[in-house]
Amino acid sequence: MARKLKTYQTSLGFFDLAIAAPSMKAALEAWGADSNLFHQGAAKESDDPDIIAAAMAKPGVVLRRPVGSDGSFGERAELPTNLGGSGAKKAARKSKGSQAKQLYSRPVDKAAERKAALVYEKEQKRRERERASEEAAKQKDRERRQHAVDKAQAALEKAEQEHAKRAAAIKAEVEALEKRSRTEEARWDKEKERLEAALRRVRGWSTVLSRRHPRAAPSTRIGQ
Template sequence: MPKKPTRKPTRKLKTYQTSLGFYDQAVAAPSMKAALEAWGASSNLFHQGAAKETDDPDIVAATMASPGVVLRRPVGSDGPFTEHAALPTDLADDDAKPKRKSRAKSRSKPGKRAAKSAREQPREIDREQARKAAAAFEKEERRREAERRKQETARARERAHREKAVATAQAALDKAMREHEARAEEIEAARAALDQRAEAEQSRWDKQRAKLAEAVRRARE
């Protein structure tokens, strides 16, 4: 009896949250490492205390609807996470910082009440939804990997084109240098021949002049 094909086990997704620049960011990913890669973080934000796993039902629902896609909202706000978030509207100078801090502090209590309410009435994500979310995350991962390969191919093509241009220019320079050296050798050889002719001519003239001068002297006697 033929064996049924085994299905690849679905990776369970979790929701991770951090704050980078002007935005709070959240993503559904199977691990902290995958979340850091999705954020493009160059350091471990989790070890630094700048990132965490969250069970906020609204954030979890938003990220699970678009697994692997980084969602954002203005930093310090309690609005919904979206793929294209606007910049914070309350960016202010140093004088306004205490006010912004107080607003953030005043928002903390409703957040705690919401978290408490979420723990009392958790939204359960069924297995089918989790499977679809994981499949969508893997699809997004494949898309990002394909994009990375495309960029690497483009960079390799550009590098090869540049190296070919450099090699062509270097070959032209080497050829011109060889031609110059050959012509310089010809000129040097011609100069040496002229020097020899000049020396021979000077020697001939010296002898002729001495002979003629002797003839003039004898004629005067």
């Protein structure tokens, strides 16, 4: 069953705002208010028949008119031209003075109220479908971006693992080469020591032999 609509009114910035909504909360959401204007005394339920009629004709739609004026509400409104002037004050007083008379001059159309409530509910369902569709599209986009991030992350991790594997293999090769180098150095030190010892022995034997068997001096003949 469609909830009964009420007409709410406030002033924000350069405009008076009005809307037919099922609750104050719905009105605040439609106005985009970030605080409870009703508790602050800046918003109220309207009792102006003209405002109610205009709002009920377009339930759920935020209607506007220049602030301080007594003109009709519409979806679009021009900026006020007499801000701070006496014209705005007179218009405001005129609007307040005429509200009481208008309140009793026009009977409440129950059928119109029910129709407006049904239109509002239909419009709300349409907006909810749009929001759901937008949210689904956003979710799909988030999932697509997350998939791309996950894919890139997996590629990075795979590359890091491959790099670590190659670096470990290179390190093992370097350590093996260093071990072979140390082994070769140790072998060469021993071999060199053995050869140098052999060389010293040979040189020592040669010295002993030359002392034991000196070479004969060349003969010198007279007259030659």
